[in-house]
Amino acid sequence: MQQVAINGYGTIGKRVADAVRQQPDMEVLGVAKTRPNFEAETAIDKGFPLYAAVEERAELFAEAGLDIAGPVEELVADADVVVDATPSGIGAQNKALYEEYDTPALYQGGEDADLADVSFNARSNFEDAVDADHVRVVSCNTTGLSRVIAPLREAYGVEKVRATLVRRGGDPGQTSRGPINDILPNPVTIPSHHGPDVETIFPDLDIDTLGMKVPATLMHMHSLNVTLEEAVDDAAVRDLFADESRLFLIPERMNIDGSGKLKEYALDAGRPRGDVWENCIWEESISTVGDDLYLFQGIHQESDVVPENVDAVRAVTGVADADESIETTDESLGIGL
Numbered sequence: 001m002q003q004v005a006i007n008g009y010g011t012i013g014k015r016v017a018d019a020v021r022q023q024p025d026m027e028v029l030g031v032a033k034t035r036p037n038f039e040a041e042t043a044i045d046k047g048f049p050l051y052a053a054v055e056e057r058a059e060l061f062a063e064a065g066l067d068i069a070g071p072v073e074e075l076v077a078d079a080d081v082v083v084d085a086t087p088s089g090i091g092a093q094n095k096a097l098y099e100e101y102d103t104p105a106l107y108q109g110g111e112d113a114d115l116a117d118v119s120f121n122a123r124s125n126f127e128d129a130v131d132a133d134h135v136r137v138v139s140c141n142t143t144g145l146s147r148v149i150a151p152l153r154e155a156y157g158v159e160k161v162r163a164t165l166v167r168r169g170g171d172p173g174q175t176s177r178g179p180i181n182d183i184l185p186n187p188v189t190i191p192s193h194h195g196p197d198v199e200t201i202f203p204d205l206d207i208d209t210l211g212m213k214v215p216a217t218l219m220h221m222h223s224l225n226v227t228l229e230e231a232v233d234d235a236a237v238r239d240l241f242a243d244e245s246r247l248f249l250i251p252e253r254m255n256i257d258g259s260g261k262l263k264e265y266a267l268d269a270g271r272p273r274g275d276v277w278e279n280c281i282w283e284e285s286i287s288t289v290g291d292d293l294y295l296f297q298g299i300h301q302e303s304d305v306v307p308e309n310v311d312a313v314r315a316v317t318g319v320a321d322a323d324e325s326i327e328t329t330d331e332s333l334g335i336g337l
């Protein structure tokens, strides 16, 4: 049983904790938080040992009536792997702590790529992270793009990727984010940082990305154009994608016209928090014109990196190969809509 610590129990951390708990070969050793907010109370209710991420704030938890199991140092020292799911930039500050206790660490996409030995997407480069000490699980958008690009590269070769990312302004719980009535080119410079981030997974890929932000919280939407190395029939691409467990092809019959209905479907299906771990590709949008492939996909930013974190735990501990890990993760979470 791998003992997994989670440092940073917010949007990503709490989901990773629940997912780790569902694995047959892992346990949540504890979760660390800075503040005694509603998420801290839920962690206690779920029976996760709660550790204080910042020593000076430990007494705030006592004042709120929440029992602390110890300081984060103790958690890191005892863990086989730590998943750092703290806000962007804090993971870099925490690296010294993980090194001090010689505990392999997973960081999230908000950290710079050069913080880690390898940037990770299970479908694309699982083997690169085997036995690594510092691994960055790439962002929600990079995860979503990598999952589509990997099979296309293997099947047909990819000459060039062009992607426009229509990004949600903030997560549902991020009350201070925006815009609330605008459409922003964001970043306004081209290409956006997303393309270079995908190149941390596929160093030889030619990819340009453009970003926008819109008043939405539910999901990101990608408009994708991939120039393949050969002309391919769109039915063949649909068949290729149908074999990928983390690509959900939305069938026309379901009448799902956007991210609202996708989330509603996930909630109806009994998904925890209405999470959609898979890329959601509108099947009808998959179109080819000569060598060019086009499609639309929805990416649930809060959850698509969750199974990737679980797989990264197995990679750094060397307990399973890519296929075994992905299969175990998918089966235990119920991935595959």
Ligand code: NAD
Pocket: 007, 008, 009, 010, 011, 012, 013, 032, 033, 034, 035, 039, 053, 054, 085, 086, 087, 088, 089, 090, 108, 109, 110, 111, 138, 139, 140, 171, 301, 302, 305
């Ligand atoms: P979040 O703000 O929801 O959660 C971060 C948690 O870490 C909060 O509970 C915060 O209190 C806690 N924290 C702050 N400082 C800490 C410290 N020093 N030690 C321990 N905990 C601390 O953030 P998030 O959305 O979960 O993002 C975490 C990381 O995941 C970032 O790198 C982000 O870029 C990445 N990410 C976020 C999303 C998303 O859409 N939310 C998607 C993919 C990747």
